[in-house]
Amino acid sequence: MQRFEVPDIRQIRVAGEEAGPYGIASGPDGALWLTFVRNGRLARLSPEGDLREFPLDSAECRPTVITPGPDGALWFTRYQDHRIGRITVDGALRDFAVPTPGSGPYGITAGPDGAVWFTQMNTDRIGRVTGEGEFAEFVLPVAGAFPAAITAGPDGALWFTLNQGNALGRITVDGEIALYPLPTPDAAPVGIASDGDAVWFVEIAAGQIGRISMDGRIEEFPLPDRTAKPHAIAAAGPGDCWFTEWGAHRIGHITAAGEITSYDLPSTSSEPHGITVDPDGAVWAALETGDVVRVARP
Numbered sequence: 534m535q536r537f538e539v540p541d542i543r544q545i546r547v548a549g550e551e552a553g554p555y556g557i558a559s560g561p562d563g564a565l566w567l568t569f570v571r572n573g574r575l576a577r578l579s580p581e582g583d584l585r586e587f588p589l590d591s592a593e594c595r596p597t598v599i600t601p602g603p604d605g606a607l608w609f610t611r612y613q614d615h616r617i618g619r620i621t622v623d624g625a626l627r628d629f630a631v632p633t634p635g636s637g638p639y640g641i642t643a644g645p646d647g648a649v650w651f652t653q654m655n656t657d658r659i660g661r662v663t664g665e666g667e668f669a670e671f672v673l674p675v676a677g678a679f680p681a682a683i684t685a686g687p688d689g690a691l692w693f694t695l696n697q698g699n700a701l702g703r704i705t706v707d708g709e710i711a712l713y714p715l716p717t718p719d720a721a722p723v724g725i726a727s728d729g730d731a732v733w734f735v736e737i738a739a740g741q742i743g744r745i746s747m748d749g750r751i752e753e754f755p756l757p758d759r760t761a762k763p764h765a766i767a768a769a770g771p772g773d774c775w776f777t778e779w780g781a782h783r784i785g786h787i788t789a790a791g792e793i794t795s796y797d798l799p800s801t802s803s804e805p806h807g808i809t810v811d812p813d814g815a816v817w818a819a820l821e822t823g824d825v826v827r828v829a830r831p
Contacts, residue, residue, distance in 0.1 A: 541829035544799045544820075547576060547584055554819040556599040557807040558607060562622040565811070566607050567819055568596035575599070575609070575620055578825065587624055598682070598807065603643045604664050610638040610651055617641070617651060617662050629666040633658060640682035640693060640725075646706040650691050652680035659683070659693065659704050671708045675700075682725045682765070684732065688747045692732045694722035701725070701734065701745055713749055717741060720753075724776065724808075728768035733787075735763035735776050742766070742776060742787050754791040761785075761795075765818075769810045775828075777805035777818050784808070784818055784828050798826055 548554055553571030560566045565578040573592035577585045589596060595613035602608040602619065609618045611628065615636045618628040631638055637655030644650045644661065651660045653670070657678055661669040673680065678698030686692045686703070693702045699720055701713045715722065721738035734743045740759030745751045756763065762780030769775065772789025782803045785795045798805065804821035811817060816828040 542796065542799065543827045544803075544824050545578070545582070545827070546824050547578060548572075548823045550821075550823050552823060553821045554823065554825060555806045555821060556597055556609065557809050557817055557819040557825065558599045558601055559809045559811045559817070560607055560622060561601055561605050563812065564622075565809070565817055565825065566599055566620075567825065568599050568609055568807075570595050570597055570612075570821075575607075577622075577624075585624070587620060587626065589618065589626065590628075597639055598641050600641050600643060600649075602649055602664075603647050608641055608643075608649045610641050612637055612639055612654070617649070617660075619664075627666075629662060629668070631660060631670075632668050633670060636660070640680070642683050642685055642691070644691060644706060645685055645689050650683055650685075650704075652683050652693055654679050654681065654696075659691070659702075659710075669708070671704060671710065673702065673710060673712075675712065681723045682734075684725045684727050686727050686732050686747070687729050692725055692727070692745075694725050694734055696721050696723055696737075701732070701751075713745060713751065715743065715753075716751060717753060724763070724765035726766045726768045726774060728771045728774060730771045733766055733768065733774045735766050737762050737764055737779070742774075742785075742791075742793070752791070754787060754793065756785070756793060756795075758795070764806055765808045767808045767810050767816070769814060769816070769830075775808055775810065775816045777808050779805055784816060784826070796828060800824070 720736035761778035
C-alpha cells in the first residue's frame with residue numbers, strides 16, 4: 534500500500550462540528566447534496582462552491598444517508614424519527630412515515646423498478662417506497678442483523694449489508710431474499726456499492742474490503758491498517774472503488790486486483806463518513822467534523 538498526502542486534495546468547510554456532515558451524494562443538478570446528521574438539515578454545495586442549507590421540520594430527526602432518486606429528486610433517511618425524506622433540486626421537501634414503528638431507516642438507494650429502497654436497521658426489514666409515498670416492507674429471515682447500507686446491483690436486484698448478521702443480503706424487486714455469510718467472523722459490514730460488474734462492501738470491524746460476484750463468490754482484501762474502520766464505499770467504474778477510512782482519517786482506493794492505495798486527509802481528526810464520485814470523476818467525502826473533502830484522481 535502507498536500512503537501519502539495528495540497535492541490535489543481540497544478540504545472545504547461547510548458547517549460547524551455541531552452539524553455533523555454525514556451523507557453525501559452527487560445530484561442530478563451537478564451539485565453535491567449533504568445530510569447534517571446532528572442538526573436536522575440538508576445542504577447543497579454548488580460546483581462554484583456556493584452552499585445553501587435546508588432545515589428539516591425536526592432538528593432531531595437525524596438525516597443520515599442521501600441518494601439520487603429515480604425521479605430527479607434526492608431521497609434520504611431520517612433515522613431518529615423513522616421517516617423517508619425527499620427534496621427536489623429546487624429545495625421542495627416532503628417526507629413519509631415508515632409504517633413499522635421504530636424502524637430506524639439508514640441506507641437508501643434508487644431501485645431498478647422506479648421506486649426507492651431502504652434498510653430498517655432496528656426492525657430487520659427492507660423497505661420500498663414509491664414517489665407517491667406507498668410503502669412495501671419485507672421481513673428478513675434473521676433477527677438482530679442491523680441491515681445497514683443498500684445498493685442496486687448489476688443483476689437487477691438490491692444488495693445490502695447486515696452489520697450484526699455478518700452477512701450480505703440480496704432482495705429481488707418481488708421481495709425474494711437470500712443471505713450470504715461472510716468468511717471473516719464479526720466483520721460488521723457497513724457500506725456497499727455496485728461497480729457494474731460486482732458488488733463491493735466494507736468490513737468496519739475487520740478492516741477489510743470485500744467483493745461478491747453475482748454467482749455468490751466472496752473475496753476479502755485486508756487493509757494494511759486493520760484498525761482503519763472503513764465505513765462507506767462508492768464505485769467510479771468496474772474495479773475502481775473508493776472508500777472512507779473513518780478510524781484513520783483517510784480516503785482509500787481499491788482496484789479489481791485488490792490493490793489498495795490510501796490518501797491522508799489534511800486534518801488528522803476528520804471522521805470521514807459518506808463518499809461519492811461526481812460526473813468529472815472527482816471523489817468527495819463528508820467529514821463529520823464539519824468539512825467536505827475533494828480528491829482529484831491521481
